[in-house]
Amino acid sequence: MRILLVEDDLQLAEGLKQSLNREGFIINHAVKGSSAITSIAAGDCDMVILDLGLPDMDGMQVLKSVRDKKCHLPVLILTARDSIDEKVRGLDTGADDYIIKPFDMKELLARLRVIERRLGTAEQSIISVGNVTVDIASHSVSVDNTQVELSKKDYIVLRALMENAGRVVSKDKLESRVYEWGEEIASNAIEVRIHHLRRKLPEGFIKTIHGVGYTIQKS
Template sequence: MRILLVEDDRQLAEGLKQSLKMEGFAVDLVENGKDALHATVVAECDMVILDLGLPDIDGIDVLKTIRKQKKTIPVLVLTARDSTQDKILGLDYGADDYLVKPFEPSELFARLRVFERRLGTASSSLIEIGQVCLDTASHSVVLDGEQVDASRREYMVLKALMENSGRIQSREQLESKLYEWGEEIASNVIEVHIHNLRKKLPPQFIKTIRGVGYSVNKA
């Protein structure tokens, strides 16, 4: 999953970005409302983490505009504004969730997993297809009860495929879930990840739809 993080506190933003990457998210960071609104139009993202105290545009106005642009993208407000009225205002203007700073990262990650389940096909942190079980809470892959040794990017590719089981994911779609703006991407990087995963998973678990992309069929 690809997150747009809108946060003007550079130290907090960089720390949060690294933590989210460790949780298996691709993260694009902007520091003001203008760039946030531009990003939601031109860039592909699956969810937004939005600070309200931005230097140029109030976060509530950013939220209202996002809702006009993309009515269904999940938005989690992450802010120091902790009054009941602020929370009501944020939720009324379209936030899907509201978390007050300071916060426990584990709570933020749990709330983002709820967004992931809503966007994908899983109803819990466990996604089980055939002999393969992927746990989005522990970032682990298990095959027939045995842990599979997968790199972070291999895990992210497999998660994207299993969350969208029965639906074809193009190379471009998979790249967008793994890499951030400005990262150099080798032309065959997805093919390499798929090749490595196939050596660790049952034969034909990941199918190639020639000229289109890849898919994992529902069990």
């Protein structure tokens, strides 16, 4: 899942990026509310983690802008504003969740998993197609009940394809799932990931649809 983190505390943002990256999330970071609004309008994320005390505008304005456009993108407010009135205001303005700083990382991850399930990107913790199984909770992959070691990026590509079994996933869509803003991407980066996966998965499991993308057929 691609998360837009809107946070002007650079130290906190870097810590969050590292923690969420380890859990398989792709994090893009915006410091200003105006940058966040532009990114959201471009469709660059699946959800938003939003601080309220931003340098150029109040985070509530960002949330209101999103909801005024009838955008149903999930927004989780992460803020030091701890009054009940602020929490009620945030939820009434359209936030899907509201977490107060300081927070426990385990709680944040649990709240994100709830949003993932609501989005349908993680309807269940186990995804199986044929003899290949992806365990989202443990970030593990097995073939015929034997665990297969994959790099983080290879795992993300396989998970994206497994979640969309029966549908074609474009190269651009896979790139957006795997790489963050500003990360250098080789022209054949996804092809390399697919090659790595094919070496460890059953023959013909991942099919290339030339000029369109890749697919895994439902069993």
